[in-house]
Amino acid sequence: MHKPLLKYCGIRSEADLEIVAESAADFIGFIFANSKRRVEPGKVREWLKIVDASSKKLVAVFVNPSQAELHDVLSVLPIDVIQFHGNERIEDIMRVKEKFSGTIWKALHHHPETIDEMNDYKDVVDGYVIDSRMKNQWGGTGISFDWNAVPNYLEIATTYEKVCFIAGGVNEQNIDRLLTLKPHGIDLSSGIEMNDKKSKKKIKLIEERMLQHVNLS
Ligand SMILES: O=C(O)c1ccccc1N[C@@H]1O[C@H](COP(=O)(O)O)[C@@H](O)[C@H]1O
Numbered sequence: 001m002h003k004p005l006l007k008y009c010g011i012r013s014e015a016d017l018e019i020v021a022e023s024a025a026d027f028i029g030f031i032f033a034n035s036k037r038r039v040e041p042g043k044v045r046e047w048l049k050i051v052d053a054s055s056k057k058l059v060a061v062f063v064n065p066s067q068a069e070l071h072d073v074l075s076v077l078p079i080d081v082i083q084f085h086g087n088e089r090i091e092d093i094m095r096v097k098e099k100f101s102g103t104i105w106k107a108l109h110h111h112p113e114t115i116d117e118m119n120d121y122k123d124v125v126d127g128y129v130i131d132s133r134m135k136n137q138w139g140g141t142g143i144s145f146d147w148n149a150v151p152n153y154l155e156i157a158t159t160y161e162k163v164c165f166i167a168g169g170v171n172e173q174n175i176d177r178l179l180t181l182k183p184h185g186i187d188l189s190s191g192i193e194m195n196d197k198k199s200k201k202k203i204k205l206i207e208e209r210m211l212q213h214v215n216l217s
Pocket of ligand 1: 035140168188
């Protein structure tokens with residue numbers, strides 16, 4: 001089995017960045033939306049001068065951003081992927097694509113119409129992040145959704161030739177089950193935190209589980 005793509009999200013300090021820069025993550029994510037994990041682009045730029053994260057792709061997570069908010073981030077940071085985690089319209093994303101030549105992912109919240117939404121966005125995105133749907137919180141909830149739906153999401157994404165990450169409450173205790181479903185990618189934030197900081201210990205446990213799975217299958 002191929003190792004699923006791994007994304008660690010919600011880096012909020014230089015210390016967090018050091019930890020994930022040394023990890024097996026393929027992608028590291030920064031939150032530029034209203035959240036306890038929100039970071040300022042200028043600060044991230046300073047951290048990136050100190051910490052070598054050049055082996056990782058950088059993901060900027062936005063929730064319904066204005067053009068100015070996008071510009072503030074994209075003009076300062078070498079972003080590889082934009083992750084739209086709100087209810088951005090297709091025309092909003094098309095507008096961004098006119099200027100941004102990198103990868104675009106759309107986060108969709110698990111609910112009965114998610115499959116229809118995957119279809120709606122398929123012509124403007126390169127991939128999906130499927131996350132839990134919670135009242136009053138766009139993401140970073142630490143809550144997982146019913147993973148019985150994951151095979152269906154993966155199948156649809158594969159048909160559309162898109163990558164599909166599974167997010168929401170993934171942690172060292174439940175990642176074994178998720179790995180059996182062979183997701184294209186796994187996206188974690190709360191599950192690699194302890195006292196609001198990224199935890200080397202939790203990351204080590206996650207990566208041991210992943211390695212064991214890849215070796216066994
Ligand atoms: O992490 C946040 O604070 C956040 C805020 C607003 C939108 C998205 C956010 N994070 C995304 O949520 C999932 C991770 O969730 P979890 O903490 O592991 O349950 C991931 O896609 C993040 O990019």
